[in-house]
Amino acid sequence: MTDIHVITRENRAYYSDLIEQHHRARHDIFVGERGWNDLRRDDCRDVDDYDDEHAIYLLAVDGSKLVGGQRLYPTLRPHMLSEVFPHLVHRALPTGPQIYEWTRYFVVKERRYGRTDCRLLAAVQQFCLNEDIVQLTAVVEMWWLPRWQQAGFKSRPLGLPQVIEGQPTLAVSIDISDASLAAVRRQGGLRRDDLVTHHLSQPTTGVRSYAA
Template identity: 30%
Template sequence: MIHAVSAHNQSEYRPYLRQLWQQRYDVFVEKMGWSLDCAEGTERDQFDRPDTVYLLSINDDGQLRGAMRLLPTTKPHLMSDLFSHLCAKGVPSGETVWEISRFYSLTGRHMMLERDRTVSELICGLYEYALETGIKQVTCVASMVLFPTILKAGWDVTPLGLPAVTDDEVVLAFLIDLNRRDYPLVARNRNVEGSVLLRRSLREEQWEIAS
């Protein structure tokens, strides 16, 4: 199940957020070797702010299995501050355009099916959250290695510029259109039936995104 965590309900998820930042360190610093300015054992940066929204994949046993971060593009975010050079016509921004980053799913032996399910639920959870709150587009910077997976999701993807090498990795900036018409294809491509988003984790105040 995907839980949407924002300033309005962060107090309910504090143990999960501490675990989130520990997992991000394990995934992005230890396993992927990213050079990030963070304390040992915890990956948390200037974009983990009160207005940040986290989508957490929490299984039936209450274990955090993966997550992604959403940032409003009307304020400083990764693409505007660190990757604007990847956008040939400027960084997209607006009230209905948000950025996704720090997308991960835990991996390990005998966990590939679970990992794929986590990724699928996060993808569909993002789509559901966007439809609920009025987000129409999301931006992202990702490794070219992941681009086939992104296309396989069934999203309407537009590259924002040419790929470039960052920290010995070829990355690309792109824009994804999210609309109700395409969602059935996205869910079918990811073998997801029914809703994956926990509605009670949404708060009335989050509808301000759509205003």
């Protein structure tokens, strides 16, 4: 059974092994598969300036295996779109306490043809609804737009696309809504809330004990 674990500064100590797996999986996917060579590190871990105490991770775990993940970051702080890709924004940059940046979305190769993608997309909508987050911003390759439309997400470009790492890429905003959550759940045949948000009473190592 796949669950999506919500990891914040409050419970991060309980998830140290899982977070380490996720940094290595990100390096395998974004550097090894997608060729983002600016992210290459000798320790084979994808870690950047936004993997700090303010980051929120939604990580998909099936039994003891990490199968996907994504990161949210507050836009009231310097973030990737404001600091690294401001040239992609041709209008006012959306920021505020109810707007977060969405980055580092991935699904491991062997799970890309199942429900994991829909579970992660549903999880980001559900988490944001729970936390009164009304909008996300993101920098994505243009091939993401029809996928989001298929999933029922409402997105808007914040500027014109530019080629980054060989791919047409643009900045977008994504609305959070009950309608989008319902649409992606229908597409994936999801009948339950996959978010795990409880805090464990003692730190532990090993992913298996994290599942609800």
